Amino acid sequence: MRVIYNEQMGELATMLGEMAGMAGSAMDRATQSLLQADLALAEQVITESDRIAEMITLAEERAFALLALQAPVAGDLRQVVSAIQIVADVNRMGALALHVAKVARRRHPNHALPEAVNGYFAEMGRIAVSMGNTAKEVLETRDPERAAQLNDEDEAMDDLHRHLFSLLMDREWKHGVAAAVDVTLLGRYYERFADHAVEIGRRVVFLVTGVLPPDQDSADAERI
Amino acid sequence: MRVIYNEQMGELATMLGEMAGMAGSAMDRATQSLLQADLALAEQVITESDRIAEMITLAEERAFALLALQAPVAGDLRQVVSAIQIVADVNRMGALALHVAKVARRRHPNHALPEAVNGYFAEMGRIAVSMGNTAKEVLETRDPERAAQLNDEDEAMDDLHRHLFSLLMDREWKHGVAAAVDVTLLGRYYERFADHAVEIGRRVVFLVTGVLPPDQDSADAERI
Numbered sequence: 001m002r003v004i005y006n007e008q009m010g011e012l013a014t015m016l017g018e019m020a021g022m023a024g025s026a027m028d029r030a031t032q033s034l035l036q037a038d039l040a041l042a043e044q045v046i047t048e049s050d051r052i053a054e055m056i057t058l059a060e061e062r063a064f065a066l067l068a069l070q071a072p073v074a075g076d077l078r079q080v081v082s083a084i085q086i087v088a089d090v091n092r093m094g095a096l097a098l099h100v101a102k103v104a105r106r107r108h109p110n111h112a113l114p115e116a117v118n119g120y121f122a123e124m125g126r127i128a129v130s131m132g133n134t135a136k137e138v139l140e141t142r143d144p145e146r147a148a149q150l151n152d153e154d155e156a157m158d159d160l161h162r163h164l165f166s167l168l169m170d171r172e173w174k175h176g177v178a179a180a181v182d183v184t185l186l187g188r189y190y191e192r193f194a195d196h197a198v199e200i201g202r203r204v205v206f207l208v209t210g211v212l213p214p215d216q217d218s219a220d221a222e223r224i
Numbered sequence: 225m226r227v228i229y230n231e232q233m234g235e236l237a238t239m240l241g242e243m244a245g246m247a248g249s250a251m252d253r254a255t256q257s258l259l260q261a262d263l264a265l266a267e268q269v270i271t272e273s274d275r276i277a278e279m280i281t282l283a284e285e286r287a288f289a290l291l292a293l294q295a296p297v298a299g300d301l302r303q304v305v306s307a308i309q310i311v312a313d314v315n316r317m318g319a320l321a322l323h324v325a326k327v328a329r330r331r332h333p334n335h336a337l338p339e340a341v342n343g344y345f346a347e348m349g350r351i352a353v354s355m356g357n358t359a360k361e362v363l364e365t366r367d368p369e370r371a372a373q374l375n376d377e378d379e380a381m382d383d384l385h386r387h388l389f390s391l392l393m394d395r396e397w398k399h400g401v402a403a404a405v406d407v408t409l410l411g412r413y414y415e416r417f418a419d420h421a422v423e424i425g426r427r428v429v430f431l432v433t434g435v436l437p438p439d440q441d442s443a444d445a446e447r448i
Binding site for chain 1: 277287288291292295297298301302305308309312389392393397400401402404405408409412439
């Protein structure tokens with residue numbers, strides 16, 4: 001039993017890691033489509049989101065089969081339960097990348113973003129991709145130190161998000177209300193993407209150390 | 225075993241229902257604090273959010289204990305797995321009510337909302353509370369028809385959200401960019417609250433009928 005369990009749990013963890021990497025890669029292309037008003041790229045992200053959705057269903061089924069057929073106990077059981085929770089986070093990361101691509105598509109042939117904020121979104125996109133990859137590594141290696149790195153990346157994301165909001169709230173904002181609305185929502189999508197990656201890290205730390213790190217999210221509405 | 229399982233699963237479902245009701249009630253008070261710039265009420269929501277957070281942890285532990293000690297199979301196992309997924313949705317509903325209360329607190333003694341949109345938020349608040357209560361009933365009764373009602377309520381929420389965005393995007397918007405940013409985020413919080421309630425309904429329908437209704441969320445970024 002244990003051998004089969006270990007093999008199947010390893011496969012599930014690899015699958016979750018791949019999905020986190022895919023969500024990061026989707027956010028990468030979504031960001032490019034946004035910055036360059038590239039409709040084809042936005043469409044590609046939208047089409048490929050079906051693939052992530054299929055993997056979500058498959059991962060949920062595999063986790064359920066592991067519980068049903070291997071009847072894991074103690075730490076093994078905790079791993080499968082965490083996997084079920086992590087699937088939900090990866091699912092949201094994919095959905096948020098999709099949202100970004102849809103904004104790019106909706107505003108095409110115009111740019112959704114005023115040029116003045118391109119730098120912010122380029123950097124938020126870069127951090128999102130990196131966090132997708134870090135989450136992937138954390139899922140594969142279960143290294144708590146790598147997981148802690150997600151917190152640092154999240155802080156960098158939050159800093160950018162805060163700066164972006166002070167730009168928006170500034171009387172000098174000259175790009176109108178419609179652009180402000182898009183920038184507000186887009187900023188929120190990147191920030192939530194980062195929060196879900198952090199959440200994956202927390203779950204993995206809990207598995208390895210038995211202690212669930214404090215939830216950062218309760219602070220997130222205060223940043224703005 | 226089965227008797228204990230049934231009793232404990234019933235308790236867990238009741239607890240999830242209570243938490244959904246509490247999230248609805250928190251959104252009710254958060255909405256009032258927003259509409260009336262009532263700092264004391266906002267603070268109350270913020271303080272009481274700790275109580276929901278404690279119940280989240282307790283519900284997760286109970287679901288885990290059910291798996292570990294009762295080793296449910298087949299449909300019973302599926303119920304516990306769904307409960308774990310539903311905990312995450314209820315958690316987000318509570319967090320979104322908290323976000324609304326924090327916006328009210330941040331803008332106090334000013335009103336966060338321009339008077340012109342008060343009616344929208346009063347109605348979105350009303351629907352959110354109703355959806356919290358419907359989710360509670362669905363969790364307690366497992367009635368798929370009640371669950372379908374969540375979709376109708378979500379459509380009403382989406383309609384309001386769409387109208388709100390057309391107001392924001394209109395050249396006639398006279399309330400400035402800062403108010404538009406607040407309205408954008410607040411609108412998103414209510415809309416996401418509704419999505420999570422729908423998600424709870426989907427999980428319950430799946431438990432009862434074996435068929436997972438289609439995910440509405442993939443459409444949600446297109447509405448705006």
